[in-house]
Amino acid sequence: MSHPHHINCLPVELLLSIFRHTETRxxxxxxxxxxxxxxxxxxxxxxxxxxxxxWTVMSISNREKDYAHHAQTWLERSGALPVDIVVYWDSALxxxxxxxxxxxxxxxAPWADEASxxxxxxxxxxxxxxxxxxxxxxxxxxxxxxxxxSFTWNTMVDGLVEESADADV
Numbered sequence: 187m188s189h190p191h192h193i194n195c196l197p198v199e200l201l202l203s204i205f206r207h208t209e210t211r212x213x214x215x216x217x218x219x220x221x222x223x224x225x226x227x228x229x230x231x232x233x234x235x236x237x238x239x240x241w242t243v244m245s246i247s248n249r250e251k252d253y254a255h256h257a258q259t260w261l262e263r264s265g266a267l268p269v270d271i272v273v274y275w276d277s278a279l280x281x282x283x284x285x286x287x288x289x290x291x292x293x294x295a296p297w298a299d300e301a302s303x304x305x306x307x308x309x310x311x312x313x314x315x316x317x318x319x320x321x322x323x324x325x326x327x328x329x330x331x332x333x334x335x336s337f338t339w340n341t342m343v344d345g346l347v348e349e350s351a352d353a354d355v
Contacts, residue, residue, distance in 0.1 A: 238265030
């Protein structure tokens with residue numbers, strides 16, 4: 187015998203109020219609460235995806251896998267409504283990705299030591315890599331610039347906000 191879940195008896199307005207209080211920012215290895223709610227059942231998915239106002243506050247981090255795609259999806263779900271965007275940009279992570287991409291070290295090579303890995307490429311390549319990483323996100327965000335209600339870019343170093351810049355919107 188099937189037992190109804192009492193939460194499904196709640197009125198739509200109350201469910202939407204609960205959804206508005208979910209965390210919009212993903213945890214380091216998890217999804218934002220609103221995304222999780224949209225995967226609970228068909229009713230919740232329909233409600234969350236059809237309510238554009240739930241998606242107007244976006245917090246995004248380059249620590250997330252596919253962060254540019256996440257931004258695109260979030261902006262699509264917000265419809266044409268104004269959006270508040272907060273970016274958490276981990277500089278150390280970009281440096282780590284640059285090291286891995288630009289300086290693959292073959293441990294078997296006789297020259298592969300700690301000192302040599304930093305001198306094999308120029309700083310210009312680092313700068314270019316950093317810019318490509320930033321541009322992948324900014325291309326998505328710029329297409330919706332006319333909808334920005336607020337925009338904050340936080341540069342993170344060692345998990346702490348080192349710099350914060352608010353754009354005049």
